[in-house]
Amino acid sequence: MRTLRISAAAEAASLALLLINLFTVHIDGVSSLVGPLHGMAYLVVIAATFLVPAPPAARWLALIPGIGGLLALRRLRDH
Numbered sequence: 001m002r003t004l005r006i007s008a009a010a011e012a013a014s015l016a017l018l019l020i021n022l023f024t025v026h027i028d029g030v031s032s033l034v035g036p037l038h039g040m041a042y043l044v045v046i047a048a049t050f051l052v053p054a055p056p057a058a059r060w061l062a063l064i065p066g067i068g069g070l071l072a073l074r075r076l077r078d079h
Helices: 002-023 028-051 056-062 068-078
Strands: none
Touching (some): 002 068
């Protein structure tokens, strides 16, 4: 669960950084650094969700890019 929490936060924060960069200064270096970080956090969220005992709805929510990890955590907390 700890891995899922950390990766969900990293996924959401990296998406926010990418969007802020896109709509403001659009520095290529930021996109080159944060883009792969976001992709890796997304994959870790999916893997971590499938490794914990979770309802199928949480697993489907984890597949949503950007906020899926946070939604899956919320579903797991309510479970």
